Structure formats: C-alpha cells, structure tokens
Amino acid sequence: MLQPIEAARRLLATRQDIVIFSHRNPDGDAVGSSLGLLHYLRGRGHGVTILLPSGYPEFLGFLPDVQQILIYDDQPELAERCIDAATLFFLLDFNSFDRVDKMAERMSGDDRPRIMIDHHLHPEPIANPIFSRPERSSTCEMVFEFIDELGDAALVDCTISDCLYTGILTDTGGFKYSTSPLLFRTVARLLEAGTDAYKVADHVWNNMSEKQLRLLGHCLANRMELLPEFRTGLIYLTKEDYEHFDIQRGDTEGVVNYILRMPEIMVAAFIHEQPTIVKLSLRSKGSMDVQQICKALFRGGGHRNAAGGASFAPLGSTINRFKKALPRYAAEIEASYHEFNNQ
Numbered sequence: 001m002l003q004p005i006e007a008a009r010r011l012l013a014t015r016q017d018i019v020i021f022s023h024r025n026p027d028g029d030a031v032g033s034s035l036g037l038l039h040y041l042r043g044r045g046h047g048v049t050i051l052l053p054s055g056y057p058e059f060l061g062f063l064p065d066v067q068q069i070l071i072y073d074d075q076p077e078l079a080e081r082c083i084d085a086a087t088l089f090f091l092l093d094f095n096s097f098d099r100v101d102k103m104a105e106r107m108s109g110d111d112r113p114r115i116m117i118d119h120h121l122h123p124e125p126i127a128n129p130i131f132s133r134p135e136r137s138s139t140c141e142m143v144f145e146f147i148d149e150l151g152d153a154a155l156v157d158c159t160i161s162d163c164l165y166t167g168i169l170t171d172t173g174g175f176k177y178s179t180s181p182l183l184f185r186t187v188a189r190l191l192e193a194g195t196d197a198y199k200v201a202d203h204v205w206n207n208m209s210e211k212q213l214r215l216l217g218h219c220l221a222n223r224m225e226l227l228p229e230f231r232t233g234l235i236y237l238t239k240e241d242y243e244h245f246d247i248q249r250g251d252t253e254g255v256v257n258y259i260l261r262m263p264e265i266m267v268a269a270f271i272h273e274q275p276t277i278v279k280l281s282l283r284s285k286g287s288m289d290v291q292q293i294c295k296a297l298f299r300g301g302g303h304r305n306a307a308g309g310a311s312f313a314p315l316g317s318t319i320n321r322f323k324k325a326l327p328r329y330a331a332e333i334e335a336s337y338h339e340f341n342n343q
Helices: 004-011 026-044 059-063 075-084 100-106 139-149 160-170 180-193 197-204 210-222 238-245 255-261 293-296 315-340
Strands: 018-021 045-051 086-090 114-118 130-132 223-226 232-237 267-273 278-284 306-311
Touching: 004 139, 018 026, 018 075, 018 100, 018 139, 026 045, 026 059, 026 086, 026 139, 026 160, 045 075, 059 278, 114 139, 139 160, 139 180, 160 180, 160 197, 210 223, 210 232, 210 255, 232 255, 232 315, 255 267, 255 278, 267 315, 278 293, 278 315, 293 306, 293 315, 306 315
Parallel strands: 018 045, 018 086, 086 114, 114 130, 232 267
Antiparallel strands: 223 232, 267 278, 278 306
16 A cells, blocks of 8 residues: 555646645634645646635735635635536545535545545544644644655745745644644744745734724623633623624634633633534643543544534533533643643
8 A cells, every 4th residue: 555645646746636625714724734735736737726615814814825715605606616627635624524514515425536634633534645643733734744755845935835834823822832843843944945934923913903902802801701720711702792893703813812821720711602503612731631621522622732612502501511511620630730830
C-alpha cells in the first residue's frame, strides 16, 4: 500500500480540477489553509475552487483572493456544478461529513479521490489518503508540512505563507495553545518566505467595530458568571441579545478567551442561543481537557484546550447541565491548576 504522501503525489502528478472543502462557520484556520493550498495547487497548474458551506468572518478579508471563495449557502447551484465537475477533492480542517452539511450529499457513493488534511481527533474514513495529526497546532501547519513533504517548500511564497501564518496565529490564540518546537520552526520558514508578522497580527487582532466592542462590554458586565469553586467562568447570550446588538457571524469571536485572563480560572464557557439550537464553546488552560466535556455532554469535540458542542435544550437548561457536570471534573480542574502554576 502506498504511503499517504506518495498516494497524494500520484494524484497530483497530472492536472486536476480540484474542489477544496472546509467546514461550516469557517475560522482562520479553515480559510487560511484552504487559500494557502489553493495558491500552491494553482502554482502547480491545477484548476482549484474553494467551497465553504457558509461565509467567513470579515476580518479575514485581507487574505489574498479570499473573495474567490464560493459559499454554498449563497450560490448552491453554482457550488453543485463545481462539485460535479471536480476530479479531486481536498477536505481541510474537518474529518466528518456532518461538518459540511449539504455539500456532502453528492459524496455518498462517489468514488472520485479525496485527500483529507486535518488536526482534529477521531477522523472518519471519508478520504484516502488521510493526513490526520491531532498533535499539530492547526491544519495550516499541516498544509505547510504537506507541501514540504511533496518537496515543494521552495514554492511557498509570501502569498501562501500569509494564508498559512494567519491560520496558525488564530488557531493557537496568538501562540498560546498547541505550540511545539516544530511549529516555531515552521513559522520561521513562513517568515522567511516573506510574511510580515506584524501586518497579519494587526489584521487579526485589531479589527473590532464599535458594535463589537459594545457587545464585549455587555458580555463582561451583564452576561458573565463565575463559579470560583470550580475555577470556571461562563458567558451566555440570548436570542434577544442577538437581536439587540444585531450580532453577525464573527462578532463573538474570542469573547470566551477573556474569562481565562483571570489567573484563578481554568475553564471558560461561551453558551449562546441560536434560532433552533444552543451552541457551546469551551476553553481551558494547562492539562484540563475540555474536549471530553463537549463529547460527553454536548455531542461535540475538538482539542484539549478548545472544544465545542451543541444542545437542543433551552438556553437555561443547557447552562444548568454544564454547571451540574462540573463537580465530576472538579478534581481534574484543580490538579490542572496546581500543575499549571507549579504549586
């Protein structure tokens, strides 16, 4: 059997019409990895289209050719024609078809080749070859490795490196999570390719509108609750909050991380009411694994320090379920606190 990289090399040896899929509500890693791979593959002579189920956050609008991304929700017929015409698919930053919704309907029973590059746990067998490395910081880090393993690192120019650096920066929370010596060696190579780290950071972090700042103030002043006995804090938003502040995709990005700025807090939750579902995002410090909470209680998953899930129960019931679960994780949270602070 061929090694994954050799299988990918054979698939890319002749010109392909490629569709790159990534997940609904795409973040910096989904968009950055898709665009970085697009520019690399186009440089190799392939035809490439990026297809996302829903729109991307406005702050990513600085990335090169981001406006060429096709959004399924906005243009389903054109998106389906692109899928029908493809000869090869890349699946980036997700590992099960439920993350791409209707875009996956044409994949059932389809024998066209698919390549998965993803860093989340428990990949489903929906592609071959599969590049699955949960120990990596981001799919953007893996896309650079993929290009490097193909022997094409010299093709990574400023355009590609800007895209990949953006996804790494956002998925690591500014190099706080999932870092490693290998990651920083990769980042050094991206900087050598021409990325201006200050410029990218300014686009990523200094992009809030007046509305978003006022929403943040509302979250911290009126919607934050602390549970000090469990070293946990949460922020919640209601449907009425969404209407009052006209909250759009991306407006709440990063809100949950503010809770972790308190040194005594180890777990942060952001629980927000959507029209038909309640979504939950968890963040943690140190060795506290919030992915297990999302998986056990909210049909979700993710990473040790960043995970998400959902509930069909009302907002209040979802919050209470989260709170009632904390005692069973109390010892783990406390041990993580002492380990994190070397006490």
